Amino acid sequence: MNAHYELPLEDAGYSFGFLDEYAKKEVRRCILKAIAIPGYQTPYASREMPMGRGFGTGGLQLTLSLIGAGDTLKVIDQGSDDSVNAVNLRQFVQLTCPGVAVTEKTQEATLIQSRHRIPEKMLTEQQILVLQVPYPDALVVVEPSEARRKVMHGEADYSRLLVKLYEDVVRFDEITLSHRYPTRINGHYVIDPSPIPRWDVPKLHQSPALVLLGAGREKKIYAVPPYTLAEPLVFDDIAFRVEDFRDARGQRIACRCCGSTVSFLDELIDDAGRVTHQCSDSAYCEEQQEIHSARKQA
């Protein structure tokens, strides 16, 4: 470089939402396409974000393209607002989107970006849920080539996926898919609903809120529009089952903090080696605790 060149130091300011306006417009156009074809993986020219591919860059591009002053954002990772990555993403949005409010309360948010969980509290028509996606294609389990997978999706050919589930049943007497459970949207495309637990899959079905899924590294956007069929892939005689939180005696385990017996639980091992359980959705757990303490006072 020219020896007299000076780096323009005042050039460090970024525009609202970090991305340039053309990039945001392109993402919004792809969102519309994704909504119009429920479950279809819309390719888009995913931009590099200042955090690692795999850390939620796809979700973040959706959030930054949709957010405006007047929006209230909630960011969670593993169900928690205070998880390292959630903090990082939220701080980044606050830094680049002045005027945007943030919240930890699910019901207050207009936009929720999440990794690996859907909040326990039922979302509303006024809310958009953005899910971060590492693998956008449910067929990758059975077919590594993207070109071949695209044909299979077009033909709604999910036979090899069904064979995989069948083989599971034969070998283990159980479907072994634990999370990222293949889910058929609007009767055609089968999606990878992101690595949410099976517990959260039923929340996609006829959801009042728009659910957008963004895979930054794999450069795909797809959607589960409001009030759309979302059916986990199963057989007529083998039911879809969510995670089982019963103890050895068959009792449903309760959260050690709020006592809830109807939420998805994190399993914790303390220094003494004891296993305890706690709500994965931290906002839900706190709300339950507040309700209990209000009752006690009353």
Place this chain on the structure above:
Amino acid sequence: MSYVAIKGGKAAIDGAAGATEYLRCKGSHEAPLTLAMIEEQLRLLTSRVVSEGGLYHPRLAALALKQFQGDTLEAAFALRAYRSTKPRLLESPVQDTSNMRCIRRISSAFKEVPGGQYLGATYDYALRLLQLDLAKEDPAAFKAVAKNFLRDTPETELPDNFPKVIDALRAEGLLPPLAPGRAAAFDITRDPLVFPVPRSAALATMARAETGGLLAMAYSNMRGYGDVHPTVAELRVGYLPVMLPHPVTGELMEAGEVLITECEVVAMYEGAHGDELPTFTLGYGACFGHNEVKAISMAILDRALQKGMRDGPSNPSEDPEFVLLHVDGVDSMGFASHYKMPHYVTFQSDMDRLRTTQQKMQQKASEATT
């Protein structure tokens, strides 16, 4: 309830940033690195970062290297993220690399080539013996090296430009003629790769690919998972004048120059089409900065991918999807790093499946014994 599992994220992130910055600065008896020092004395490192970052800005590359403590993957990544904030203002016309102001130019196909061979700056024939006197370098002697070199080198020694070796091969009919009419180049920063992709998309992807990743793929072809057997028709390193249309007149004008490495490999001929005579086949590699191994790897893979696109891949290095989706440093390092993030929820689901399966099998086993 003294301990809460996943709280304190913000404090942890702030602490990590502090610890990282401490390590960057802890040699406080030394002066901080200047950007010019990195750009000039670690010029090949800077070259690698401008190339993988896909942004020709050596000074910012030097800054990124300083900020990320020499990590090329992180530094290239930071340049890419910076790019995301900038709109694309115009599409440049095709640049003619025969106008390159070469600092090095060789051909391994011919003993003599039009314009001559210039070895230039290279470690190719250097003995890799550690030069221990660099451990304590005298600043005055250090400055004198450059001064003396320029004093002893006649100004007229290097021509302004060189003819291309492949033009001579083409004129002789040993290479196929240039295809008439050129389709607009595929812009990988504005369009996602949806396979099949044109050759220009493959070239653009490889031009900013991670050097090690690209080399590994190309090496697999060289060793036997493929059969390119290349001859380097020409490898040149130099400054390419960047011609852009004048905003008012539209006339092409030189907007500046970029250091690039360009490589053309020639491979053996294959069956001809119809009445045409068979010709050698060509692989092309080019990237920002001085990165010879990368340009050669890219040229070999370009040739391998052309075969794969035409006949279907018979090796991984001939499969466009396999090569192009796995050579990007930002993508691959990001995904490898993401496994360090919390995966409590998915692991909970995994344990649920394993425990249920174990229970069922135990049950079956005990039923079988009773």
